[in-house]
Amino acid sequence: MEVVRDLKQARQVVQELQRKGRTLGMVPTMGYLHAGHGALIDTAVGECDDVVVTIFVNPTQFGPQEDLSRYPRDLPRDLALIQNKGAKWAFVPEVSALYPTGTSAPGTLVVPPDDLTKGLCGGFRSGHFTGVATVVTKLFALWQPQRAYFGLKDFQQTAVIKALVRDLLLPVEVTTVPTVREPDGLALSSRNVYLSPVERQQALVINRALEAACEAAQASDATPRAVLSRAETLLAEEPAVVLQYLELVDEETLATATDLSRPAVLALAACVGATRLIDNVALRGPELSNSQAHGARSERVCQPK
Numbered sequence: 552m553e554v555v556r557d558l559k560q561a562r563q564v565v566q567e568l569q570r571k572g573r574t575l576g577m578v579p580t581m582g583y584l585h586a587g588h589g590a591l592i593d594t595a596v597g598e599c600d601d602v603v604v605t606i607f608v609n610p611t612q613f614g615p616q617e618d619l620s621r622y623p624r625d626l627p628r629d630l631a632l633i634q635n636k637g638a639k640w641a642f643v644p645e646v647s648a649l650y651p652t653g654t655s656a657p658g659t660l661v662v663p664p665d666d667l668t669k670g671l672c673g674g675f676r677s678g679h680f681t682g683v684a685t686v687v688t689k690l691f692a693l694w695q696p697q698r699a700y701f702g703l704k705d706f707q708q709t710a711v712i713k714a715l716v717r718d719l720l721l722p723v724e725v726t727t728v729p730t731v732r733e734p735d736g737l738a739l740s741s742r743n744v745y746l747s748p749v750e751r752q753q754a755l756v757i758n759r760a761l762e763a764a765c766e767a768a769q770a771s772d773a774t775p776r777a778v779l780s781r782a783e784t785l786l787a788e789e790p791a792v793v794l795q796y797l798e799l800v801d802e803e804t805l806a807t808a809t810d811l812s813r814p815a816v817l818a819l820a821a822c823v824g825a826t827r828l829i830d831n832v833a834l835r836g837p838e839l840s841n842s843q844a845h846g847a848r849s850e851r852v853c854q855p856k
């Protein structure tokens with residue numbers, strides 16, 4: 552495994568790969584890697600000739616009140632994991648390499664469509680998805696991967712990236728990977744390190760609520776309202792978990808789901824103390840629950856544990 556830090560070195564690697572006709576897979580991350588990132592790398596290594604894992608805490612996707620300056624980092628541990636997983640390169644650029652004019656005047660930005668960014672996390676993190684789309688476009692332009700891997704834990708992000716690739720005609724195949732959870736159901740996240748032991752216990756209500764909502768979606772008379780109420784009731788039992796949003800949206804368009812006849816996703820963001828957590832689960836109403844026809848999402852549906 553080789554650590555690549557500058558653009559010139561990255562371009563040399565890419566030229567060599569193209570000369571040899573090798574398929575490159577990319578796993579973009581912000582580091583502080585865990586088994587969720589590990590699952591993305593495993594999938595990429597299984598499907599591509601070579602894999603690059605990028606580690607970059609992207610300033611333009613953080614709001615002024617967010618945790619950019621204290622975002623957890625452990626590069627030696629990340630590099631060991633990347634090596635163990637069999638990826639060939641870790642790309643760890645300086646901010647100045649990816650933003651030649653600086654991040655306060657970042658130059659050309661890639662702005663995803665409003666309908667994908669106005670709701671869910673976009674409603675609370677203004678400019679976040681422009682930051683994400685911009686940095687991912689830069690990474691794709693530099694490394695020219697044939698495939699790229701993203702986690703369904705960041706469900707809205709996967710929708711934004713798929714639209715980016717479609718709209719800018721990028722020759723990248725985007726693969727989504729199911730959310731990896733702790734045995735007790737908590738979705739793995741680099742930010743879980745912020746949680747105190749008590750907060751971590753309180754946060755488990757999130758998975759319980761998603762599971763209960765899944766069950767509610769199976770009822771023959773299930774409605775979006777009933778599914779949401781089930782989750783709301785559970786979440787209300789843990790007042791330390793302060794909801795930002797709980798929304799049931801169409802899996803593809805992210806529009807509010809008005810019935811359960813199409814694949815939908817129940818997504819939420821909540822603060823536990825100072826830590827903001829997100830999670831989601833794919834829901835299928837009774838008519839769709841046994842159908843693979845809409846299986847764009849490979850996650851085991853309605854079993855968030």
Ligand code: AMP
Pocket residue numbers: 579580581582586587588590591700701702703704705728729730731732738739740741
């Ligand atoms: P991050 O480092 O948080 O920006 O995440 C990098 C990638 O890992 C994104 O595509 C995330 O969706 C994905 N990821 C983060 N947490 C998980 C998880 N628990 N399971 C699967 N993928 C994840």
